[in-house]
Amino acid sequence: MSTLVLVLFQVLLVIGLSRLVGLGFRWLRQPLVIGEIVAGIMLGPSLFGLLAPNLAPALFPPDTIPYLNVLSQVGLIFFMFLIGLELNPKYLQGQFDKAILISHVSILVPFSLGTLLALLLYPLVSNASVTFTAFALFLGAAMSITAFPVLARIITENNLQGSRLGTLALTCAAVDDATAWCLLALAIAVTRTNSIVAALPTIVEALVYIGFMLTLGRQFLKLLARHYRRTGRLTQSVLACIYMGVLASALITELIGIHLIFGAFLLGVAMPKNAELTRELAEKTEDFVLTFLLPVFFAYSGLRTQIGLLNRPVLWLLCLAVLAVAIGGKYIGTYGAARISGLPKREASALGWLMNTRGLTELIVLNIGLSLGVISPLLFTMLVIMALVTTFMTSPLLEMTYAKELIRQDLVETADPPGLTPDQVLPTYRILVPVANPQSQKGLVHLAAAIAGTTAQPAVVNPLSLIQLQEDYAYESTPLEADRQIAQQQKALQHLVEALPALVQPFVQPIVRVGSDVARETVQIAEVEQADLILMGWHRPAFSSNRLGGRVGQILGSARTDVAVFIDRQNKALERILLPYTTDLHSDLGLELALRILFNQPDAVLTILQVTAPDETAAELSYEFRGVMQQLPSTLRSRIQLEPVVSLEPIQAVVQASEAVDLTIVGTSREWGIERQTLGHYTDTLAVECRSSLLIVRRYSQVTSHLASVLSANLAAGQQTIP
Amino acid sequence: MNEQPHHRPPESPNRHPSPKRSLRTNLIFYVATLLTVLGLFQLTTAYGETNLQAPPNLNGRYLTDAAAPGCPPDSRLALTIQQSGRYLNAALELVNPNAQISSPLPPRAFSLQGDWQQQISLAGAAPDLASCQQPTDLALQANFQAASGQTSSPTPANLTGQIQFTGQNWPFTAQQQAVAAPTNSH
Numbered sequence: 001m002s003t004l005v006l007v008l009f010q011v012l013l014v015i016g017l018s019r020l021v022g023l024g025f026r027w028l029r030q031p032l033v034i035g036e037i038v039a040g041i042m043l044g045p046s047l048f049g050l051l052a053p054n055l056a057p058a059l060f061p062p063d064t065i066p067y068l069n070v071l072s073q074v075g076l077i078f079f080m081f082l083i084g085l086e087l088n089p090k091y092l093q094g095q096f097d098k099a100i101l102i103s104h105v106s107i108l109v110p111f112s113l114g115t116l117l118a119l120l121l122y123p124l125v126s127n128a129s130v131t132f133t134a135f136a137l138f139l140g141a142a143m144s145i146t147a148f149p150v151l152a153r154i155i156t157e158n159n160l161q162g163s164r165l166g167t168l169a170l171t172c173a174a175v176d177d178a179t180a181w182c183l184l185a186l187a188i189a190v191t192r193t194n195s196i197v198a199a200l201p202t203i204v205e206a207l208v209y210i211g212f213m214l215t216l217g218r219q220f221l222k223l224l225a226r227h228y229r230r231t232g233r234l235t236q237s238v239l240a241c242i243y244m245g246v247l248a249s250a251l252i253t254e255l256i257g258i259h260l261i262f263g264a265f266l267l268g269v270a271m272p273k274n275a276e277l278t279r280e281l282a283e284k285t286e287d288f289v290l291t292f293l294l295p296v297f298f299a300y301s302g303l304r305t306q307i308g309l310l311n312r313p314v315l316w317l318l319c320l321a322v323l324a325v326a327i328g329g330k331y332i333g334t335y336g337a338a339r340i341s342g343l344p345k346r347e348a349s350a351l352g353w354l355m356n357t358r359g360l361t362e363l364i365v366l367n368i369g370l371s372l373g374v375i376s377p378l379l380f381t382m383l384v385i386m387a388l389v390t391t392f393m394t395s396p397l398l399e400m401t402y403a404k405e406l407i408r409q410d411l412v413e414t415a416d417p418p419g420l421t422p423d424q425v426l427p428t429y430r431i432l433v434p435v436a437n438p439q440s441q442k443g444l445v446h447l448a449a450a451i452a453g454t455t456a457q458p459a460v461v462n463p464l465s466l467i468q469l470q471e472d473y474a475y476e477s478t479p480l481e482a483d484r485q486i487a488q489q490q491k492a493l494q495h496l497v498e499a500l501p502a503l504v505q506p507f508v509q510p511i512v513r514v515g516s517d518v519a520r521e522t523v524q525i526a527e528v529e530q531a532d533l534i535l536m537g538w539h540r541p542a543f544s545s546n547r548l549g550g551r552v553g554q555i556l557g558s559a560r561t562d563v564a565v566f567i568d569r570q571n572k573a574l575e576r577i578l579l580p581y582t583t584d585l586h587s588d589l590g591l592e593l594a595l596r597i598l599f600n601q602p603d604a605v606l607t608i609l610q611v612t613a614p615d616e617t618a619a620e621l622s623y624e625f626r627g628v629m630q631q632l633p634s635t636l637r638s639r640i641q642l643e644p645v646v647s648l649e650p651i652q653a654v655v656q657a658s659e660a661v662d663l664t665i666v667g668t669s670r671e672w673g674i675e676r677q678t679l680g681h682y683t684d685t686l687a688v689e690c691r692s693s694l695l696i697v698r699r700y701s702q703v704t705s706h707l708a709s710v711l712s713a714n715l716a717a718g719q720q721t722i723p
Numbered sequence: 724m725n726e727q728p729h730h731r732p733p734e735s736p737n738r739h740p741s742p743k744r745s746l747r748t749n750l751i752f753y754v755a756t757l758l759t760v761l762g763l764f765q766l767t768t769a770y771g772e773t774n775l776q777a778p779p780n781l782n783g784r785y786l787t788d789a790a791a792p793g794c795p796p797d798s799r800l801a802l803t804i805q806q807s808g809r810y811l812n813a814a815l816e817l818v819n820p821n822a823q824i825s826s827p828l829p830p831r832a833f834s835l836q837g838d839w840q841q842q843i844s845l846a847g848a849a850p851d852l853a854s855c856q857q858p859t860d861l862a863l864q865a866n867f868q869a870a871s872g873q874t875s876s877p878t879p880a881n882l883t884g885q886i887q888f889t890g891q892n893w894p895f896t897a898q899q900q901a902v903a904a905p906t907n908s909h
Binding site for chain 2: 045049053054056057097100101104105108111112115116118119121122123124125126127128129130131132133136140309311312314315340341376377378379
C-alpha cells in the first residue's frame with residue numbers, strides 16, 4: 001500500500017475514533033477534547049500496540065509518521081491562531097489587579113516546585129544530552145501551564161461566565177496562558193543554545209517581534225477590520241491574506257528560534273477584535289481545524305505516548321510525585337494568592353481547582369519538549385498522564401465545591417422580581433416553565449400566569465430557556481459568545497412576556513442559562529429554586545411513538561417536583577375547565593391547580609366529571625376532596641359543578657365532555673390511560689382526541705399543597721366559609 | 724411549598740482595605756515572590772549543573788562483530804536499548820549483519836530490564852538464543868564507552884562486558900550502529 005493511501009486511511013481512522021471517544025467523554029460530562037486526546041493515546045503503543053502487536057506497526061509504519069507530523073503541525077499552527085483570536089482584552093477587564101497577582105503566583109509556585117522536582121528527576125529519567133538548566137526550565141514551565149481554552153469551555157458550561165469567580169478565573173487563565181507561553185519560548189531558546197546567556201539574542205529578537213506585532217502589526221490589521229466593515233463579509237481573498245499572514249508569522253518565530261506556534265498565536269492576538277469579523281473568521285477556520293487536523297495532532301502525540309514504559313513500581317511512584325507537585329503547586333499557589341487578595345475560602349478553592357486544568361495546552365508543550373529531546377518518552381508519558389488527570393478532575397471538583405451554591409446565588413439575582421429590598425418577602429409560589437421556542441409557546445406562559453396569579457400570594461413564573469452549546473470546542477462556546485447568545489434569547493423571552501396582561505408581567509421573570517443537558521438542568525434549577533410546579537409544553541411530533549420521549553419524558557422521570565404537561569390547542573381563553581375525577585393524588589393536584597385558576601380568573605368555571613360504569617354506584621368523593629370543597633369560599637364554589645356521567649369507556653366520556661371546554665385537566669393515572677412516568681400507550685387516545693387543550697399533571701410530593709395559601713388568603717381577607 | 728417567607732442570605736462581608744495600601748502591599752508581595760523564585764531557580768540550577776549527573780545517552784542498537792559460541796556462524800547479536808534515564812529496557816536478538824535494520828521493535832520485544840549504575844545491568848529473557856542451544860534466561864553487564872573522535876573519523880560508542888547464563892559466561896563486545904539520539908526537529 002502506498003504511503004499516501006496509508007496516511008489517508010490513518011487519518012480516516014483517527015477522525016472516526018476521536019469523534020466516538022470524544023462523545024463518550026461528553027456523556028461523562030467531561031470536555032470533548034479530553035476524549036480526543038485519549039483516542040490518540042489508544043491508537044498508539046499504549047493500547048492498540050499492546051493488543052495487536054502485529055497490526056499496529058502495519059497500520060502506523062514509521063515512514064508514515066513524518067506525514068502525520070506535518071499535518072499535525074499545520075493543525076497546531078491554525079489552532080494556536082484560533083486561540084489567539086479568542087483571547088479578547090475584554091476578559092482582562094474583570095478585577096485586573098487581583099488577577100495579575102493570582103495568576104503570577106499560580107505560575108511561580110508550580111514553577112519553583114517543578115525546578116525542585118527536576119533535582120529528583122534529572123538523574124533518574126533524563127540523560128546527559130540535556131543540560132540540567134534546560135531540563136529544569138522545561139519541567140517548571142510544564143508544571144505552570146493552565147489551559148485557557150478548556151477552562152473557558154468549562155466555565156461557560158457551568159454558567160459561571162458572568163459571576164465573579166468566572167471572570168476572575170478567565171482573566172487569570174488568560175494572563176497565565178500568555179505568561180506560560182513566554183516561559184516556554186524561553187525554555188526552547190535555552191534548550192537550543194544550551195544556556196541562558198547564549199539564548200539572549202533569541203530572547204531579544206522575540207521581544208522585538210512581539211512588540212512589533214502588538215503595535216505596528218495591529219495598526220495594519222485594523223485596516224482589515226475597516227475593510228470588513230465596508231464590505232460586510234469575509235471574502236476568500238481576505239481569508240487567503242490572513243492565512244498567509246498566519247504562516248508568515250509562524251515562519252518568522254521559527255527563524256527567530258522559538259517555535260512555529262508562537263507566531264500563529266501572536267497573529268491571532270494582534271487581530272482586531274471586531275466581533276463579527278472574529279466570529280466569521282473563527283467559524284470559517286475552526287471546523288476543518290478542529291475535526292480534521294487537531295485529532296491528527298492528538299494521534300501523533302498518542303503514538304509517542306507509551307504507557308507501557310511505566311513497567312516498574314518506582315516509575316509509577318515518580319508519576320505520582322509529578323502529579324502531586326503539579327496539582328499541589330497550582331492549587332496551593334492559586335488558593336494562597338486568592339485568599340490574600342480577599343476572596344472567600346470557597347471561591348479561592350474553586351479557583352484553585354479551575355486553574356489546575358492543563359489539558360490541551362500542556363500536550364502542545366510536551367510534544368515540543370519531546371521533539372527537542374528535553375524530555376524522554378518516559379517523562380513525556382508521565383506528564384501526559386498528569387495533564388489528563390488534572391483536566392479530568394476539574395469539572396467534578398468544581399461541582400463539588402462551588403457550582404450549586406453559585407447557581408443559587410445567580411438565580412436569586414435573576415429569578416426574582418427586580419426591586420425587591422431584602423426586607424420584602426420573597427415569592428412563596430413559583431412555577432418553572434421550560435420554554436423551548438418562545439414564539440410558539442405563548443399559551444404555555446399564559447397558563448402559568450393564570451395558575452400562579454398574583455392575588456392569592458406573591459407568586460413568580462420563571463420561563464426557563466436553556467442554551468445548548470452544540471459544538472463543544474468552537475468559537476460559539478467561548479464565554480463572550482455564550483453571553484451574546486444568552487442576551488439574544490433573553491430578548492426573545494422579553495417579547496413573550498410583553499404579550500401577557502400588564503398585571504401579570506412584573507411577576508414573570510425569564511431565566512436564560514447555558515446547559516448541556518436540558519432535562520438535568522431543569523430539574524436542578526427547580527430544586528434549587530424550590531419551585532412548586534414545573535409546567536412544560538408538549539407538541540405532537542410523531543405520535544407513532546407511544547412513549548413521551550425526549551425532554552418531557554426525562555423531566556417527568558427525574559424531577560422531584562410536581563409536574564404538569566400542557567398540550568396546547570391554541571385556545572386563547574381559559575374560562576371553561578374540565579376535571580375528570582378519580583380518587584388519587586394526581587387528580588387532587590389537578591383539582592388544586594384548577595382551583596387556583598378559578599381563584600385568579602373571576603370568570604372561569606369548573607366542571608368536575610365523575611364517570612361511573614353502568615353497573616357501579618357512583619364512587620364517593622374522597623375525604624380530602626370533600627374537605628377542600630368545604631373550605632372554599634362561596635364565590636368559588638358557585639362556579640364549580642359536579643357532572644356525573646355513566647359510561648363504559650371513561651376516556652371517551654372525557655373526550656366528549658372536552659368538546660365544551662377550553663382546558664381539560666387530567667392526572668397521570670391509568671384511568672385515563674396515562675402512566676406516571678411515561679404517559680403510556682393509551683396517551684394517544686386522550687391526547688389525540690381531546691377537543692380542548694389538555695393539562696396532564698403528576699404529583700411528586702404528597703406534602704406540597706398548591707392551595708393552602710389560596711385558602712389562607714381567603715381567611716385573611718375575611719371570607720366566610722360554610723362548614 | 725414554603726409557607727415561611729424566605730429572605731435573601733446576607734452577603735459575605737467584603738474586605739475593603741484602602742486601595743492605595745492594598746496596591747502597595749500587593750506590589751511588595753509580588754516583587755518579593757518574583758525575586759525569591761528567581762533566586763531559587765539560580766540556586767537550583769547552579770547546584771544541579773555541578774552536582775547532578777544524568778546517565779549518558781545509551782539509546783541505540785549495538786552489534787557484536789563476531790558470532791557467539793554455539794550460534795550460526797553468520798549471525799550476530801544485536802542489543803537494542805531503550806533508555807528512560809536510569810531505567811533501561813532492552814532486546815537481545817540474533818540477526819544477520821547484512822540485513823537492513825527492520826522497523827522499530829514492538830514494545831513486547833523488550834524483554835530485558837535493568838538500570839544504569841555506572842555500568843549497564845540487564846536481566847531477562849532472549850527467546851532468539853534458543854537457536855544457539857542456550858537457555859534463554861540471561862543477565863548482561865557491560866561498560867559503556869561513549870562515541871569519540873573527529874567528525875571525519877568518528878569512533879562509535881561501544882559496550883564491553885559479558886553475558887551470564889546458568890553455568891556459562893560469554894564475552895560481549897558490541898559497537899553502536901544506529902544513532903538514536905533525538906534530533907532538534909519537530
